[in-house]
Amino acid sequence: MAEPGAVRRLRAVLVPLALAQFICSFAGSNMNVMINDISADLGTTVHGVQVAITIFLLVMAALMLPGGKLTDRFGRKRCFIAGLAVYGLGAIISAIAPNLAVLILGNSILEGVGTALLIPPVYILATVLYPDLATRARAFGAIMAMGGVGAAAGPLIGGLITSVLSWRAAFAFQALVIVAIVLLSRSITDPLPADRSRTVDVTGAVLSAVGLVLVVSGIQFASKNVWLMVGLLLAGGLTLVWFFRSVRAKERAGQEPLIPTIVFRDRASNLGLITQNAQWLVLMGTSFVTAVYLQVVRGYDAIQTGVIFTSATAGLLVSSLAAERLARRRPQRTLIMSGFVLTTAGIAVLLGLVSAYPTPWASIPGLLLIGLGLGVMLTPSVNIVQSSFPEDLQGSISGVSRSVSNLGSALGTAIAGTILIANPAGHSYAIAMITLAAIGLVGLAAATLLPRGKVAGAS
Structure with missing residues (x-):
């Protein structure tokens, strides 16, 4: 059993890691409720803002592989701090952007590059600092909970800030959080030495x-x-x-x-990567479609849209924070399958109630189920992938894992946005959500093929 002092030190390390995942996920979804405000202020269109969101997610996905590899050469903490610095600069530039091009530079490019540098160390540090499956599930549960809450609560927090102040203040908020993370990161000690002999x-x-x-x-x-x-x-x-x-x-x-082929030879890890991609694709796609629908079709403002998303945030937070307890009682395969079932059912409920009732409350039950489902499966999917490899491959698999997840986020926004633009006057919103539900079923099919492993902590 760990000494109390050691436990406190690990908790102190976990706080900045979880906050880092929160702010990066927040950046990927909070702009969804600012679409009308940004479009009007910068003289662009809904499609222009969607392009900025997609580029941000795409830059993360494209650079996450080399970002994970750089941690081996320069060290986890050094890459983490460098990523925070680049991200913070991007947030400041975004806050003062006079046009869409500068916003893309700050938000899409610099924040994307910063995220690709800082996120792989988050998962590497969590893996090596928490050696057994149960405590690692707790660490990943906290990190994924904050990541999921960042993505799900992004519309609410962004909506509140935009309505009370302006959309620019939301980027200033990100910069302040980055400063707080840097200060909290002083407690982090890199457990693995940097190896300058490693090539890129x-x-x-x-x-x-x-x-x-x-x-x-x-x-x-x-x-x-x-x-x-x-x-x-x-x-x-x-x-x-x-x-x-x-x-x-x-x-x-x-x-x-860049990536050794051995990381693609583990069947459980490969299936876990497929489920990760599907999870983030559904999460970001649903967030984008619902936000655009509520603002463009229903005419809700940023804060009203954000409040409606609170149900998804609550569901995701509750199930993510229960990750350790769930991991002790149920196999990870079961949790991932249950998550996809809940999420797909949530999309069906969302479509049925929203089409039948014009009230904003009609969106809440479906979003709640979607949040619960995603929260149940985010942590076990990451745990399966990261735990499949030894410490010397953590930089590589962490880069692959985060790249696959962020690719899912980028594809979710791109696929949903493409469907909406292709048929703006028809049933494009329903078609987009049905498409996301179908992708959820693909994730469920992959989850059924996962090995029937023991529960965390089982002997």
Whole structure:
């Protein structure tokens, strides 16, 4: 049993790590309720704001792989602090942005780069500091709870700040949180020494980033030009094939690739990555579609939209904070399957009640179920992936895990936004939500293939 002093030190470390995940997830969803305000202030459109949101999520996904690798060379804490600094600068630039281009520079580019630097160390540190499955479930539960709350409560917090002050103040809020995290991070001690002899696979980093950008961009252009979409998707797919061939070639030559192929040879981890991607795709896609629907169709302002999202936030917070207790009682496979069932049912309830009743309260039961479902499965999915590999591969698998999750976030916004733009006057909102529910079922199918493992802490 750990000494009380050691327990306190681990808790002190967990606070800045969880806050870091919170603010990064918050940044991905809080702009959803600022769409009308930002559009009017910067002279752009709903699609312009959607592009900014998607670029932010895409930059995170594209750079998370090299971001995870840099932690091996320069150290977890150093990369964490550097990421916070870049993110904070981006938040300040976004707060004073005079047009959409500067907003994209601050929010989409700099905050995205900062996130790619600081998030992999969060999960590496949690994995190596909490050695057994039960305590690691508690740590991941707290981190994923804050991440989920950041994504789900982003509309509420962003709506409150936007309504009381302005959308610019929401970025100032992010900068203040970053300062607080930096101060709290003084208690973090890197348990693994940096290894300056580790090389960075620049070719692999470029190919992986370009491939991911092309794929998501292809989906983004689906509603405008089918041939452009096909061309971008094909180019992205070929680039990613080139990336994996490059990785294999470097391994055969005895060189260190961006990501060792061994991280893709574990069946449980691969299935866990699929469930992670589906979870964040559904979360961010649902958040975007619902926020746009409430503002554009129902005419609600930022704070009204944010208040409606409170039910999803409450559900996600309750189930995420129960992660350790649930992990002790149920296998992780069962929790992930249950989460997808609840989330898909929540989407069905949301569609049924919103179409039948014009009141804003009609959205609450469905959003609550979606929040509960996502909270149940976020932590076990991460735990399965991170726990499948030893400490020397934590930098690589953490980068892959976060890249896959953020790719899901980017795809969620891109797919949902594309459907809305393609048919703005028809049943596009329902179609978008049905599409997200179908993706949830794909995640459920992947979860059923996970191994039937023991519960955390079981002998």
